[in-house]
Amino acid sequence: MASVRLASLTKTFGQVTAVDNIDLEIDDREFFVLLGPTGAGKTTTLRLIAGLEKPDQGEVYLGNVSVNDLSPALRDVAFVFQYYTLYPHYTVRQNLEFPLRSKxxxxxxxxxxxxxxEVAGVLHIESLLGRETVNLSGGEMQRVAIGRAMVRTPKVFLMDEPLSNLDAKLREEMRTELARLHLDLGFTFFYVTHDQIEAMTMGDRIAVLNEGRILQIGTPDEIYNSPENVFVAKFVGSPTINLFEASIETSTLVVGKKTLVCAIPGTQRSSLEKYTKRELILAIRPEDIEVSKEKKKADSFKCTVYFTQSMGVEDILNLRINDLVLRALVPPKLLARVGDTVYASINMKRSHLFDSETNMRL
Amino acid sequence: MARIANRRQKIGGWVLIIVLAVITFVYLVPFLYIINTSFKPWTGIKEYPPKVIFKPSIGSFIRIFTSRTVYPPGEVPTEEEMARMKWYERIVYRETNEEVVRLGDLPRRYLNSIIICSISTIITVILGTITAYGFSRFKVRGKDDLLFFILSTRMLPPVVVVIPVFLMFRFLGLTDTHIGLILLYVAFNVSFAVWVLKGFIDEIPTEYEEAAMVDGYTRFQVFRKIVVPQATTGIAATAVFCFIFSWNEYAFAFLLSRKIAQTVPAWLPYQMGVLGYDWGAAAAGTFIFLVPVMVFTIILRKHLLRGITFGAIRK
Amino acid sequence: MSIFKRSKENRTRNGQVYYRPMRDITLLRLFIFPTIILLIVINVFPLFWSLFLSFSRYSAKMPNIWGKNPRMIGTANYSRILTDPDIWIRFITTAKYVVLSVGGEMILGFGLALLIFRSNFKGKGLITTLLVLPMTMSPVIVGLMWQLFYDPNWGSFNYLLGLGRIDWVSDPARNLYSIVIVDIWMWTPFVMLLSIAGLSAIPRYLYEAAEIDRASWWLKFWKITLPMVYPLLLVALIFRTIEAFKIFDLPMGIVGRGAVAPRLLALHLYNVSFVTWKTSYGSALGYIMLIIIIATTSIFIKYLKKAKQ
Amino acid sequence: MAEIALRNIVKRFGSLVAVNNLNLHIRDKEFVVLLGPSGCGKTTTLRCISGLETPDEGKILIDEEDVTNKRASQRDVAFVFQLYALYPHLTAYGNIAFPLVAQGLSKKRTRQEVDRAAQILRIKHILNKKPRELSGGDMQRVALGRAIVRRPKVFLLDEPIGTLDAKFREEMRAELKKLHVDIGATTVYVTHDQVEAMSMGDRVVIMNLGVLQQVGTPHEVYNKPKNLFVANFIGSPGMNFISCKPLRGPGGKLALRLPVVNTTIAIPDETQTIIIDKKKEEKDLVLGVRPENVIFSRKEKSNHLQTRVYVVETMGSYNITDVRLGDETIKVRTAPSILPEVGETVYISFDPQRISIFDEETGDSVV
Structure with missing residues (x-):
């Protein structure tokens, strides 16, 4: 087991900068998740750590030793690929033995x-050992791939979207199992995914990556509740956060052409004074909008139900106020129908404000 | 209504099958003619119109394998001599009134073909596989130009290159040697092999190799343990191709071999005169030469068909 | 759990390199150079040699006539070739051969491919294989076979077609066509195979989408089938054109290189180089053929690149 | 606009029965989602409606007209394929215009119609690009454009957003739903993703192995699943299941015995009556509870089961705590503020008003 440190790591492919000056420190035994959309540079970062790509600049440290000059074979890391990469000409047992048979x-x-x-026992795949890998189901392949990574006790586990090819139910199960496996074994996990749910549920810490740059590093709670910038706010959380162009006018937030006027909570008022007349972005999570059929609060505003989306536990109401559409998460018992008039109020204490030029949090 | 449409489709399908079967049959008539001719007895070969049904004889095959002299007119082997004759000598005597002197030239040429084609195929496939792997997996400066160069050597008409090759071989003393032809066939097939094999290797995801490298293996070990086993089908198909190419090759064999290393295609067409227009023997020789390729083609049809189109599409 | 503790050797090895594998670049050189060297020695070097010879006067067989060593004479060989009135007849004959055989192959091959592709029965694979047989055969032996088949006295060709005793082989007016027939017979399956590959590469859902979009049969063929198969048809065309242009072994098998043989360039090249032994003249002729091949190919490839975009 | 009726549809492929005796009525302007795991017959059903497949038995009616034997081109339906099925050699414009070209519409009208569709989908800037230059989402929009340009009676969509990134898929869900609200055409949508089905469908049709399992609004299928399959398939995380057996306690009251933890839990009177009425008293049953209906406490309480925390998953707006009940894992949905330690002893009980009970043998819902 070992810590991982990346120091101003940069990698370009032709014109594209895949990884742009990344600094990261991952503690020993941490479950670290790199989260970002397709093409953000997540996989490249992982491949740089494994030594499958050479960085243009910067250093990779495993357990405080620079491994830049080591070939992948000598770095002693394990890599679980998106497509499992079980060797098709070997049986499950031969696949598991393969890393151990290295000279x-x-x-x-x-x-x-x-x-x-022992590994087969931990992963409950004893009965598969004699099988050909081509006949395995997705979940079984996934287990064997993890087993092949585990068997040689590597310094760090690198995982490249290992669950993305499983169906929804299995993915949910494997999520729990991976999280539990990490708790039991205490390996260092470096996990790459584009699925924010995976990141939120499994990660001890998350780094959000976009266009090769790290936008925020933090615990799931920090990432969700105090996003550093618009991208993180938008990328994490389902249903997606509401984003509105807004500006501050005389201690109130004005959205659109005065479509919405919200009072700024007293505590924040003084610190936000200096942003008056600047273009801002107001972000509100759908669960922070309260909807009722009657006007209950003074600051609630009238809107019509544009369309609804059910999530089982909750419904997403897409509400319309003039040109604005906002998503609100409501309990199904509200029974709102398309075209109904309802009243929504925003919990301004939990709203986020960003500068629309820099996209950074205020 | 669905039923009617279905029935119409079914009838259409049957018509199509019959049409295709007829086309295929017509297509194969030349082959059937050769097989037919090669099994005809001596007296039936020059019958016109040709007969389809007759008592088959293997006399033609014996004649193409042997050297013979004609018994002088009037001289007839005694009963004792007849009894001592081997079964094939008897057939030859009965059909053409000839005496078998020794084994003919064909077995030797056939052996040459087998030796030259097998060895050149093995070398080609080994060279082709490693080169294809190199081009498939590494960044090589000017890769496209190099690949185009490798490919373009295949487009050279053999008749154009044959003059300098002829001079070079004469200078090096490689004319009419097995090694000379083997070298030449390797050089001419390796470009094709590299192209086809590169296609096959490109299709093997690099993740397999990367996984193995992360697992503690060197490039070369990875190549041997992961790439080669997964490319086996491709390698086998390429090998069959190279074998068939060199088996069929004519221009080089014809110009660069006279006797010792001569292969069947360079030899057989010139036996018409020697055989005294023995059509049966010529047909039998053709038949024997074509059979291995036919068998190969039919057995390995899936890989072969894929290889033919694949090789072409890649280029 | 024992495996989750790192073993002793692992620990001593941490960070230290005790075993250095071959560097990638060394391996790459080892893998690529043998082939490249072989190709340079056997393909490239001779090519330059023959270029040199084409500007000289040299005979490989008769040093007593033209001198033992090549003597430079500039472009005399080329001008002699290009001013020879006979050579134009050979060019035209060869062009005729290429157009007839390749044209026939393209039309028949694509038609056959459509038939096979539309049908669906168990023996389909076998029929395809049987049709492909001719192209896997040695052209010279196939030529020999057809020579027997064509024979005006005993061959079955005339008999089966009910043509009487027509001489297909030794009549100079006719034997070009007899070779064209065999070429088409041999290589139609090649065009067919490529067309089938092209047709099967068209995803079924495109036709389904067109069906939903209410396209007629004709529109589907015209807007989907043809444009999608076109690049592969072009590939087939390139291949067949080059091959037909340098055809040598097939006519050798059917007619031979003698006086009655059709006036094809490759046969002529053979005659001047290895029968009359005008080696340098032959080299020049070879180079002219090579230039023609490269020129035609690059035109086709330009179209191909356009089609692929 | 149109309504669709499927009557006793059967479709076989060789010995496999892909769709088994399916009856379904789709109302005008309705958004219906066919949901099920792969191989459940949902795509085959869709293809039968489109005319790309002909059912072996049964009838298909569009607007009360029997179209069972009509070809796809005669049905006036639009189909959006899973892999978009764009014509690779045509530009985005050419793709969208294709159905109009096939109808022989004039050039001018075609341009107008394509512009209209491009306007709705906001793809005017990519009309000159070829499919391979487009991103997945743009290809998806072009495919939609090709569908809406014709103003067909019915829209059929076959997993149209299955290949996109998770985040983008969420956006497209809302966008498609909005498109449906704006255009208001009858739409049949196929997916294997229950979140997609729930969030988009007016009604959800759940299928398994060619057999219809349940039809209903998202609320109905979520709260009143007809059988174990539906209960398991709908919801994320899925319903918790515990095998149980009815047991007569002292005082004649019926309770549920949970063998995994060797305890008994009480159930409301109505539930008892239903179990007795349906003669399930002697049967092996399965207790189903949604994670949000498990009551969670970190302090000991009466009628609560004692368990240990296995894993905690944070979701942002809520947390999922996995606890162990014998060998079974129970997922519990809690507020984001509740973050127990792994291994901590906690206490749970089930909201008696919101439990489901199934017959273990048949899988059918009892309560």
Whole structure:
């Protein structure tokens, strides 16, 4: 087990800067998630750590030792690929044995056997050992791939969207299992995904990456509740956060052409004074909008239900006020129908404000 | 209504099948003619119109394999001599009144073909696989130009290159040697092999190799343990191709071999005169030469068809 | 759990390199250079040699006539070739051969591919294989076979077509066409195979989308099938044109290189180089052929690149 | 606009019965989602409606007209394929215009109509690009453009956003739903993703192995699943299941015995009556509880089961705590402020008004 440190790591492919001056420190035994959309540079970062790509600049440290000059074979990391990469010409057992049979390790047959059976036991794949890998189901393949990574006790586990090819139910199950496996084994996990739910549920810490740059590093709670910029706010959380162009006029927030006028909570008022007349972005999570059929609060505003989306536990109401559409998360018992008039009020204490030029949090 | 439409479709399907079967049959008539001719007895070969049904004889095959002299007119082997004759000598005598002197030239040429084609195929495939892997997996400066160069050597008409090759081989003493032809066939097939194999190797996801490298293996070990086993089908198909190409090759064999290393295609067409227009023997020789390729083609049809189109599409 | 503790050797190895594998670049060189060197020695070097010879006067067989070593004479060989009235007849004959055989192959091959592709039965694979047989055969032996088949006295060709005793082989007025027939017979399946590959590469859902979009049969063929197969048809055309242009072994098998043989360039090249042994003259002729091949190919490839975009 | 009726549809592929005796009525302007795991027959059903497949038995009616034997081109439906099925050699404009070209519309009218569609989908800037230059989302929009340009009676969509990124998929869900509200055409949508089905459908049709399982609004299928399959398939995280057996306690009251933890839990009177009425008293049953209906406490309470925390998953607006009940994992949905330690002893009980009970043998819902 080891910590991982990336120091001003940069990698370009032709004109494209895939990874742009990244600094990261991952503690020993941490479950670290790199989250970002397709093409953000997540996989490249992972491949730089594994040594499958050479950085243009910067250093990769594993356990405080720079490994820049080491080939992947010598870095002692494990890589779980998106498409499992089980060798099709080997059985499950041969796949699990493969890393142990490297000349680097010089293990005896009995040691190899012992390790393989132990890992198979942990992952409940004893019954698969004799099978051909091509006949396995997605979930089984996933387990064998993780087993192949585990079997040699690497310094760090690198995982590249390992759940993205499973169906929804299985993905949910594997999420719990991976989280639990990490707790039980205490390996360092470096996990890459584009799915914010995976990141939120499994990660000890999350780094949000876009266009090769790290936008925010923090615990799931920090990422969700105090996003550093608009991209993070928008990318994390489902249903997506509401974003409005807004400006401050005489201690109130004005959205659109005075479509919405919201009072700024007293505590924030003084600190926001200096942004008067600047173009801002107001962000409100759908669960922070309260909707009722009657006007209950003074600051609630009238809107019509544009369309509804059910989530089972909750409904998403898409509300319309003039040109604005806002999403609100409501309990299904509200029973709002398309075209109904309802009243919404915003919990301004939980809203976020961003500068619309820099997209950074105020 | 659905039923009617279905029935019409079914009838259409049957018509199509029959049409295709007829086309295929017509297409194969030349082959059937050769097979037919090669099994005809001596007296039936020059019958016109040709007969389709007759008592088959393997006399033609014996004649193409042997060298013979004609018994002088009036001289007839004694009963004792007849009894001592081998079964094939008897057939030859009965059909053409000839005596078998020794084994003919064909077995030797056939052996040459087999030796030259097998060895050149093995070398080609080995060279082709490693080069294709190199081009598929590494960034090579001027890769496209190099690949185009490799490919373009295949487009050279053999007749154009054959003059300098002829001079070079004469200078090096490689004319009419097995090594000379093997070298030449390797050089001419390797470009094709690289192209086809690069296609196959490109299709193997690099993640397999990367996984193995992360697992503690060197590039070369990865190549041997992961890439080669997964490319086996491609390698086998390429090998069959290279074999067929060199088996069929004519221009080089014809110009660069006279006797010792001569292959069948360079030899057989010139036996018409030697055989005294023995049509049966010529047909039998053709048949024997074509059979291995036919068998190969039919057995390995899936890979072969894929290889033909694949090779072409890649280029 | 024992495996989750790192073993002793692992720990001593941490961060230290005790085993350095071959560098990628070394491996790459080892993998690529043998092939490149072989190709340079056997393909490129001779090519330059023959370029040199084409500007000289040299005979490989008769040093007593033209001298033992090549003597530079500039472009005399080329001007002699291009002013020879006979050579134009050979060019035209060869062009005729290329157009007839390749044209026939393209039309028949694509038609056959459509038939096979539209049908669906168990023996489909077998029929395809049987049709492909001719192209896997040695052209010279196939030529020999057809020579027997064509024979005016005993061959079955005339008999099966009910043509009487027509001489297809030794009559100079006719034997070009007899070779064209065999070429078409041999190579139609090649065009067919490529067309089938092209047709099967068209995703079924495109036709379904067109069906939903209410396209007629004709529109589907015209707007989907043809444009999608076009690049592969062009590839087939390039290949067949080059091959037909340099055809040598097939006519050698059917007619031979003698006086009655059709006046094809490749046969002529053989005659001047290895029968009359005018080696340098032959080299020049070879180079002219090579230039023609490269020129035609690059025109086709330009179209191909456009089609692929 | 149109209504669609499927009557006793059967479709076989060889020995496989892809769709088994399906009856369905889709109302005018309705957004219906066919939901199920792969191989459940949902796509086949859609293809039968479109005319790309002909059912072996049964009838399909569009606007009360029997179209069972009509070809796709005669039905006036639009189909959006899973992999977009754009014509690769045509530009986005050419793709959208294709159905109009096939109808022989004039050039001018075609341009007008394509512009209208491009306007709705906001793709005017990419009309000159070819499909391979477009991103997944743009290809999706072009495919939609090709569908709406014709103003067909019915829209059929086959997993149209399955290949997109998670975040983008969420956006497209809202966008498609909005498009439906704006255009108001009858739409049949196929997906294997229950979130998609729930959030988009006016009604959800759940299928498994070619057999219809349940039809209903998202609320109905979520709260009143007809069988174990539906209960398991709908919801994220899914419903918790615990096997149980009815047991007569002292005083003649019926309770549920949970063998995994060897305890008994009380159930409301109405539930008892239903179990007795349906003669399930002696049967093996399955208790189903949605994660949000598990009552969670970190302090000991009466009638609560004692468990240990297995894993905690944070979701931002709520948390999911996995606890162990014997060998079973129970997922509990809690407020984001509740963050127990792994291994902590906690207490749970089930909201008696909101439990479901199924027959273990048949899988059918009892309560």
């Amino acid at each position: 680097l390790r010089r293990l005896s047959e009995s040691e190899i056997d012992a390790k393989v059976s």
